[in-house]
Amino acid sequence: MIQQNELPDPDKFPNADVVIFDGQCNFCKSQIKTLQRLNCCGNRLAYISLHDSRVAENYPDLTHEMMMEQMYVVDQAGCRHGGVNAVRYLSRRLPMLWLSAPFLHLPGTARLWRWLYQQVAKRRYKLAGKSCDDDACSVHFD
Numbered sequence: 001m002i003q004q005n006e007l008p009d010p011d012k013f014p015n016a017d018v019v020i021f022d023g024q025c026n027f028c029k030s031q032i033k034t035l036q037r038l039n040c041c042g043n044r045l046a047y048i049s050l051h052d053s054r055v056a057e058n059y060p061d062l063t064h065e066m067m068m069e070q071m072y073v074v075d076q077a078g079c080r081h082g083g084v085n086a087v088r089y090l091s092r093r094l095p096m097l098w099l100s101a102p103f104l105h106l107p108g109t110a111r112l113w114r115w116l117y118q119q120v121a122k123r124r125y126k127l128a129g130k131s132c133d134d135d136a137c138s139v140h141f142d
Helices: 026-038 053-058 064-069 084-093 110-122 124-128
Strands: 017-021 045-049 072-074 080-082
Touching: 017 026, 026 045, 026 124, 045 053, 064 110, 072 084, 080 084, 084 110, 110 124
Parallel strands: 017 045
Antiparallel strands: 017 072, 072 080
16 A cells, blocks of 8 residues: 655645645545556645644644545645545646546536545545544544
């Protein structure tokens, strides 16, 4: 499984957009590993787990609860893109995802994409488990 130290770190890549993800979620780590492979055209992205203390220091406006509900991308202008908006942003940012952009940006589909993202996000530990040994990273399931 991917380790946080294998990913480009925001401190080492200050000109990259920062992807904040659940580093205790096996499903999330798998998706981040795929995203990093798609980041083939340079270091456009750096990654940090929402459980890293630097997140609270650098992004105090993003609460733990907000980040447990969805991943965030913080772009170079400081804009926060959460959940499906982050996915849509990345589809425009990474050339390897440009083919998916037209589908993600079809007029009238934002509500559907948001709902699908939320369904996966709230079941992510059921899909692939979590990589912590206690209940500190538990998520409430519906």
